[in-house]
Amino acid sequence: MTDDQEPTNQGPRAESPIDGQADGQADGQLDGQLEELLVFIRDARGFDFTGYKRSSLARRIQKRMTDIGVESWTDYRDRLETDAEEFSYLFNTILINVTSFFRDAEAWTYLQEEIIPKILATAEGEEEIRIWSAGCSSGEEPYSLAIAFAEAMGLQECLDRVKIYATDVDQEALLQARAGVYGTRALKNLPEELRDRYFEQNGTSYGFRSDLRRRVIFGRHDITRDAPISRLDLLVCRNTLMYFNVEAQREIMDRFNFALGEGGFLFLGKAEMLTSSDRFGVVNMRQRIFRRNSRHALGRAPAVRPRPGSAYGEVTTGANGxxxxxxxxxxxxxxxxxxxxxxxxxxxxxxxxxxxxxxxxxxxxxxxxxxxxxxxxxxxxxxxxxxxxxxxxxxxxxxxxxxxxxxxxxxxxxxxxxxxxxxxxxxxxxxxxxxxxSAQVLLEQEVKRVREDLETAYEELQSTNEELETTNEELQSGMEELETTNEELQSTNEELETTNEELQSGNEELETMNDELRIRSGELDETHTFLQSVLSSVGLAIVVLDDRLTVRSWNAAAEDMWGLRADEVRDEVFFGLDFGLPVAEIRGIVDRARTDDVRTGPVEVPAIDRKGRALGCQITCSPLVGESGGVVIIMEPIDRP
CATH class of the missing domain: 3.30.450.20 (PAS domain)
Incomplete structure (x- = not known):
């Protein structure tokens, strides 16, 4: 999205970041603490969030505060002052990077079929086509634009004529975007033929093709304060404006109006609307595509070319004083x-x-x-x-x-x-x-003063039409109420879309954790199977006891010798079992192995196997490595009558 403007209207008031706040504390005081925190962040790091909607902004900051156990805005500001790395974690929490290739397929299809052909038709000769992806996040959007134009005009012509500027305020997202490397999940919605044509596979990752990648220029840019890129044919800013309040949106749209060339197109997100309609005409309201009105367009500035032979045109190598x-x-x-x-x-x-x-x-x-x-x-x-x-x-x-x-x-x-x-x-x-x-500015100020005087005189003349004005004001008041209701509905829609993106971001995190747990579970199952195979392959009877002397493992040789199945003895106290081995006689070497953490035995005790035959059994005990109090008992028959 893609950082220093004047503070704007605060929007919805933030809730208290903790449940334990005193009930009598006023909401206004909490609002003041949040505003102080935002001003501190702006002054300390140059990130200006004062134009963001307070409801979603407060919710994201509170999430980070909850994660680290901080209970108030003031305490969190102290944390930021003492821990410089906390700024990075906070910015990553606030700047929700939810994106994908050709997100909202219907809107992209309309762009490819209706808008891009119009842009190509109006571009003269070999004129450069300039595109800006504002709030590009991790790069899927500008690369989607590159693919769309390459498909529409051919790869070579796209390499020669198209330049895409991709900006965001999130440096970490820009690093990922510049790399242009994505996993299989990121490309799951991309048709296979496009993936094979524009990406090169490297193991489990896919890298965007290098020649087309060079036509995409990434850079850090804050749409609320930095000078906009100019002379654009297409400006794409999707699901970014909805995080800002109405006043900040108006200022951003003024910048976008300046950035677009005559007849340039503006492509917004599905939950976003224009704050004013006089500068842009509607191309397709459903797909949120607009076009700059001609009466507000500024002609493209001619390219600056050096004059041969001028003082700055050539570098002379001779010493000509x-x-x-x-x-x-x-x-x-x-x-x-x-x-x-x-x-x-x-x-x-x-x-x-x-x-x-x-x-x-x-x-x-x-x-x-x-x-x-x-x-x-x-x-x-x-x-x-x-x-x-x-x-x-x-x-x-x-x-x-x-x-x-x-x-x-x-x-x-x-x-x-x-x-x-x-x-x-x-x-x-x-x-x-x-x-x-100065003279020109003073003249303009004087003209402005004269104009204001004329306007005052005109207002005095209009006093004779008070009745008509009253009726007009009533109609205007009704219209403003309708506009206010419409803005409230739009604000609610944007808030719902913001919440949806937050949920989607959380869902992606949970999916990642689930994949990691699934991999770890598979590794544990594999390890368990391997250990069971090892124990089953050993010809001696082996019993593993935990720190409570209950049976953890009972191998196949032990089943064959004593006639007890593993599922019958698992989690049973070993010295409470009744089988052919006099367990009381080996209690001493078991306890010594546990307390001294040394190997004990072997000792020989008389026993009776599962068939009722008398035999001698040699017992050896070893402490269980990695589990205090656990022991491994090895039982070997040494004499059969």
């Missing part, structure tokens, strides 16, 4: 602040405006850019640099505010990050330009 000086002078006289960052993230140049506005000195040239305050204030640009260089495109941030510490006045900048490459496409570094747009 005058050209280098000219190039540095051109940067220095730029009318706005410009910084040059090399491939290793080192600041190599800064224009005069940059030195003046941001206080960059000569001593800063050659330092890692991440060590400078400018790398994270007034805006975090390190991640933007990484995105721009990875995607080889220019990224622009508009209206970034910078407040002066001395005068408390604000300046506004448009920040433009552009990758610098050679003519052959080799990455050299990046340039960062801070273009002062």
């Amino acid at each position: 005058r050209k280098r000086q000219l190039r540095d002078s051109l940067i220095d006289v730029a009318p706005y602040a410009v910084l040059g960052i090399d491939y290793d993230g080192i600041l190599v140049s800064a224009s005069s405006a940059a030195r003046t506005q941001f206080g960059i000195g000569v001593q800063d040239i050659g330092r890692p850019f991440r060590d400078l305050e400018l790398s994270y204030r007034p805006v975090e640009v390190r991640s933007v640099i990484e995105q721009a260089t990875n995607e080889r495109r220019t990224i622009r941030l508009t209206g970034v505010e910078r407040r002066s510490a001395d005068t408390s006045e604000s300046q506004f900048y448009d920040v433009v990050v552009q990758p610098l490459t050679t003519a052959s496409g080799q990455l050299l570094g990046a340039s960062i330009a801070f273009v002062d747009c």
Whole structure:
């Protein structure tokens, strides 16, 4: 799913994590403790769960608290502060990774038969097809997308044109996804011909084919705060939104609207709905497939290409001081602040405006850019640099505010990050330009103020239509009540789906445990059969007693000698049995073997076998290894009259 946004509406209040809480403790106090815990997790580890639904979130945290025996939110926060590894266990409990290949087969069939052909029909020539799987978990979903497009357009064309971005906040799930190796159970719903075509078997595991695997790019991404991937033809985010509250869902949908190109498709989970309908049109409500409306679409940004012969187009190998000086002078006289960052993230140049506005000195040239305050204030640009260089495109941030510490006045900048490459496409570094747009922002603010004044005047003119407005408000109120009821029903549906996924996750854990127990039981049966075979193969009569001196084992030779079957004597006290051996006479060597933990005997005692014949019987006792107080008795006939 696939971590730092402002706190949102709390949603349903969490129940107390323990039954022993004082009855008089207010629910509001418990809510406050949960919120404090969430803020602590966000500040300590960068995982922002404040946008998640409180009911399911509280339930998952309480499950982890119960597992480790912690009774209150406060105590659990103390546990997190003292045990850094507990964060990993908590995140694995909260982030439910329930997925499979082509999950919800009917929806995937519609996607393959109706949506993918439309995407291919609108893609021009050799244009790249961009897909994003948000909340990819352990990778089954993006690999399903790769298979679907390879089946629709052919493997080679898919390798040439399709790029799939797969993101999640769970690092452990991403590690498994990057490996692309799955067991037989994970592929049980995949048709055999697809499995043979797209997976390579290695023992009991199957690895996704390597050439198509390289078209899937995995990365950690939080859909609630990180910049979205842009210019998408298809965005798949299934059974992820239902964990967030309504306000967080709206913010996520705003990001998805920005990410999709004109006419791009959005594929949601079966229990998820859009929080607003003005930005997306319904393609198929049953299968939860939507399309971005054209009036909200933004055209694709043209790819950034280096200009041959420009200052950043070629790397000259000769020592040409005058050209280098000219190039540095051109940067220095730029009318706005410009910084040059090399491939290793080192600041190599800064224009005069940059030195003046941001206080960059000569001593800063050659330092890692991440060590400078400018790398994270007034805006975090390190991640933007990484995105721009990875995607080889220019990224622009508009209206970034910078407040002066001395005068408390604000300046506004448009920040433009552009990758610098050679003519052959080799990455050299990046340039960062801070273009002062304060006048434009102030003008926009003034326009906004004038607009607000006009709106106030318009509201005053509308006072003559109060009757009509009253009727309209009543109708609107009724509509809002219906919308509220609809949202409550949708919330209940999402909660049920969340609970279902939790149950499915628990069921998979139980199935795994059951398989392990079945294997262990088979091993025990095999060991027991082997031991019985060994005892039966020994020609001497052997009896095994436990620490209470009851019979645990009575082999076939003992049955033949004394005439008692094993099922007749098992769990019976040995010295209470009545057969041809005078057991009282061997009590001493049995007790000595048990107490001294040494082998005793042999001693010879007279006995009578099952046929009534007198014989001499040599008795040897050995302590039973691994069971305190147990003993093994070996009985060998030595004389027959």
